[in-house]
Amino acid sequence: NAGVTQTPKFRILKIGQSMTLQCAQDMNHNYMYWYRQDPGMGLKLIYYSVGAGITDKGEVPNGYNVSRSTTEDFPLRLELAAPSQTSVYFCASTRDAYGYTFGSGTRLTVV
């Protein structure tokens, strides 16, 4: 009964490096989301997916990519990391677009 699992919890990247934030859910939820949370701001939607093989851009997709090859996994890829991508990233999932489960977050610092 793990819910939504995010890894890693913390990461420091150098400018220009790349990394993948992992998100996995074991609830057979169709909908999955990636958000970023910046200090003093509400969460912003980066990308979302309504099912395996289907992804779409959210409000702030630039600098990120996603894939959804299985129902369970929804990794977020950062290419050429920039200081503006320093943030806390949350993955979330829902079965019916109403009851949401959030991961514990990934705190990313780009230096």
Next chain:
Amino acid sequence: KNEVEQSPQNLTAQEGEFITINCSYSVGISALHWLQQHPGGGIVSLFMLSSGKKKHGRLIATINIQEKHSSLHITASHPRDSAVYICAPHSGGGADGLTFGKGTHLIIQP
């Protein structure tokens, strides 16, 4: 785009006080979530409501769909209630999830 305003932004209160956090939004919705985030922690869903009132323990959430307004109340507040409380309306028109308020940072002092 749904504009979400929460008030107050910061609130410090004494243990035992009755707490009210308000949320207003600009676009009609199908449901609204209240979320809780402890310092350095993940986000937990407290309530989802589409009308009226819901109660879980010492927490009460109300919503007035016509007025585009929701409130979260905490009775007999306790230091463990210290957290950020986030209002998140769901427009219901698509699969692109929630719109989030900036949150209310609540500190309950013993």
